[in-house]
Amino acid sequence: QQQVKQSPQSLIVQKGGISIINCAYENTAFDYFPWYQQFPGKGPALLIAIRPDVSEKKEGRFTISFNKSAKQFSLHIMDSQPGDSATYFCAASNPPGNQFYFGTGTSLTVIP
Amino acid sequence: EPEVTQTPSHQVTQMGQEVILRCVPISNHLYFYWYRQILGQKVEFLVSFYNNEISEKSEIFDDQFSVERPDGSNFTLKIRSTKLEDSAMYFCASSWGTSGYEQYFGPGTRLTVT
Numbered sequence: 001q002q003q004v005k006q007s008p009q010s011l012i013v014q015k016g017g018i019s020i021i022n023c024a025y026e027n028t029a030f031d032y033f034p035w036y037q038q039f040p041g042k043g044p045a046l047l048i049a050i051r052p053d054v055s056e057k058k059e060g061r062f063t064i065s066f067n068k069s070a071k072q073f074s075l076h077i078m079d080s081q082p083g084d085s086a087t088y089f090c091a092a093s094n095p096p097g098n099q100f101y102f103g104t105g106t107s108l109t110v111i112p
Numbered sequence: 113e114p115e116v117t118q119t120p121s122h123q124v125t126q127m128g129q130e131v132i133l134r135c136v137p138i139s140n141h142l143y144f145y146w147y148r149q150i151l152g153q154k155v156e157f158l159v160s161f162y163n164n165e166i167s168e169k170s171e172i173f174d175d176q177f178s179v180e181r182p183d184g185s186n187f188t189l190k191i192r193s194t195k196l197e198d199s200a201m202y203f204c205a206s207s208w209g210t211s212g213y214e215q216y217f218g219p220g221t222r223l224t225v226t
Contacts, residue, residue: 041219041220043217043218043219044155044203044217045217046215046216089154089155098160098207098209098210099145099157099168100147100157100215101157102154102156103154104154105153105154
């Protein structure tokens with residue numbers, strides 16, 4: 001069973017545009033939703049995370065929108081830059097442990 | 113900034129051989145994890161470790177796998193008899209707490225089983 005579904009698989013955006021990546025989950029016990037950024041040959045690095053008691057969180061150019069009733073959350077990258085070109089993974093975890101269930105990843109390419 | 117380190121960066125082994133992947137988590141973290149990522153696929157949870165014992169494990173983490181914290185700094189993943197399908201990138205991660213605490217990932221060890 002795929003706990004977290006992510007789309008699109010790949011995304012090409014012009015420099016300065018908005019990149020949007022979507023995730024959906026099934027388990028209503030999930031209580032922590034991080035987004036990780038991964039560059040080739042590197043480990044995933046936390047970009048931004050949200051808890052289900054808020055509907056939106058913004059950090060710089062990165063925003064998470066969270067819809068608890070629809071069990072969906074999305075990452076918006078404003079003013080996308082070529083340096084943002086990477087693979088993005090959404091994830092979810094639930095108590096009491098902290099196992100992360102990752103989405104399948106989105107390969108983002110920002111064209112100069 | 114503290115970081116998780118992993119050695120080796122790349123390990124090539126023959127099918128049936130034992131391998132040990134090593135990790136040094138961030139020093140004040142209490143929870144330790146292993147994940148794997150088969151090329152081009154998503155990151156998959158293997159095991160979590162706290163207070164010198166396994167707290168959670170996935171169905172991937174069968175009897176061929178074991179973890180250990182042999183001293184105060186290292187955290188190891190052992191695969192007793194490697195199979196071709198064990199070829200993947202293995203990531204170690206650590207966190208200060210559970211349920212909402214960021215997991216910091218290491219750079220990974222690429223394991224190639226021939």
